[in-house]
Amino acid sequence: MNTLQTGSSRIESLDVIRGFAVLGIFFVNVPEMxxxxxxxxxxxxxxxxxxxxxxxxxxxxxxxxxxxxxFGLSFYFFMQRAEQQGMPARRLxxxxxxxxxxxxxxxxxxxxxxxxxxxxxxxxxxxxxxxxRSSKTVLVWGVVLTGLYAAVVSLLIxxxxxxxxxxxxxxxxxxxxxxxxxxxxxxxxxGLPNVLFIGIEVLGLFxxxxxxxxxxxxxxxxxxxxxxxxxxxxxxxSGLLFIPMLRYYFSHESYTxxxxxHLTHLSGKTMAxxxxxxxxxxxxxxxxxxxxxxxxxxxxALSNYxxxxxxxxxALLALGDAAADxxxxxxxxxxxxxxxxxTFGSRLWLLRFRMGPxxxxxxxxxxxxxxxxxxxxxxxxxxxxxxGH
Numbered sequence: 202m203n204t205l206q207t208g209s210s211r212i213e214s215l216d217v218i219r220g221f222a223v224l225g226i227f228f229v230n231v232p233e234m235x236x237x238x239x240x241x242x243x244x245x246x247x248x249x250x251x252x253x254x255x256x257x258x259x260x261x262x263x264x265x266x267x268x269x270x271x272f273g274l275s276f277y278f279f280m281q282r283a284e285q286q287g288m289p290a291r292r293l294x295x296x297x298x299x300x301x302x303x304x305x306x307x308x309x310x311x312x313x314x315x316x317x318x319x320x321x322x323x324x325x326x327x328x329x330x331x332x333x334r335s336s337k338t339v340l341v342w343g344v345v346l347t348g349l350y351a352a353v354v355s356l357l358i359x360x361x362x363x364x365x366x367x368x369x370x371x372x373x374x375x376x377x378x379x380x381x382x383x384x385x386x387x388x389x390x391x392g393l394p395n396v397l398f399i400g401i402e403v404l405g406l407f408x409x410x411x412x413x414x415x416x417x418x419x420x421x422x423x424x425x426x427x428x429x430x431x432x433x434x435x436x437x438x439s440g441l442l443f444i445p446m447l448r449y450y451f452s453h454e455s456y457t458x459x460x461x462x463h464l465t466h467l468s469g470k471t472m473a474x475x476x477x478x479x480x481x482x483x484x485x486x487x488x489x490x491x492x493x494x495x496x497x498x499x500x501x502a503l504s505n506y507x508x509x510x511x512x513x514x515x516a517l518l519a520l521g522d523a524a525a526d527x528x529x530x531x532x533x534x535x536x537x538x539x540x541x542x543x544t545f546g547s548r549l550w551l552l553r554f555r556m557g558p559x560x561x562x563x564x565x566x567x568x569x570x571x572x573x574x575x576x577x578x579x580x581x582x583x584x585x586x587x588x589g590h
Contacts, residue, residue, distance in 0.1 A: 262469025273410025
């Protein structure tokens with residue numbers, strides 16, 4: 202079976218945004234990986250409260266929103282290119298999702314209970330129902346599903362706060378960092394069933410990405426003024442949401458993230474739009490080469506996502522229970538160091554190889570053949586798809 206050729210048709214902005222999201226989501230995941238996140242403790246004080254507030258304002262819910270959007274966008278590009286080359290697009294994409302599902306399930310049990318891959322894989326099959334629909338229909342479904350989830354989350358939190366049930370809302374999920382057996386139990390008892398609920402929003406974000414693909418939003422230089430207006434509007438809306446978050450922080454002795462999670466969630470959408478628009482404007486002004494570090498991470502996104510979990514698992518083995526007692530700022534420093542190492546490593550890797558190791562396995566399984574892996578002096582400079590592409 203022939204493999205899908207991307208080559209020069211690859212949209213570099215997609216790599217840049219994906220790489221930015223991969224690095225950003227690492228900052229969100231690390232506290233939950235090491236036992237200092239909201240799944241382990243309901244409230245924060247001192248410097249941890251300040252760092253947690255900054256996490257909630259600029260990281261929490263922002264990057265999975267970008268990821269889900271990019272997944273839908275990449276789905277459109279994958280289907281289009283497969284069809285243009287006369288390949289069975291639906292069958293290939295279904296096989297691609299099946300492999301992603303297996304990777305996600307193993308990842309969730311062996312390394313990281315908060316894995317998002319299996320959720321994307323399961324919900325990705327629903328994208329096939331919308332591929333032939335008009336861009337207007339896709340947009341309406343995307344907005345309705347995303348808005349419905351935001352409304353339910355906001356109303357639920359406001360209701361529980363109003364009834365004095367915030368303690369139940371913030372009850373810890375775990376007492377300690379779970380081992381593989383606990384992760385397996387969580388996957389079966391909470392993770393997979395929860396896909397039905399969070400799937401409302403995730404599918405909505407998928408569809409917004411699919412709509413963007415149909416409208417060609419990431420291609421060409423058209424729409425500079427609307428892009429700028431969208432960027433600053435999103436920042437303004439984010440600022441308005443930050444005001445009550447800051448008011449809550451300064452009016453309480455301890456910071457309990459779940460009590461204002463509706464604001465964190467809503468700002469996740471507005472900041473995701475701001476981040477995407479900002480990156481697109483930077484690319485159009487200075488060129489994608491100026492953001493090649495993000496692009497390298499984006500081209501090896503799946504490998505980097507798994508590497509983040511593997512490295513943090515190794516750090517947990519070395520630190521033991523002491524990891525959960527580290528201040529949040531120390532976890533942030535760890536994220537910065539690891540992100541720099543992965544970025545440097547991704548650039549070096551792509552000098553010798555066409556794609557990341559996980560991408561190579563994913564691609565081989567999708568097409569049923571072994572794609573070229575190592576670069577040769579005569580080989581063209583082609584890049585493989587990253588997470589969701």
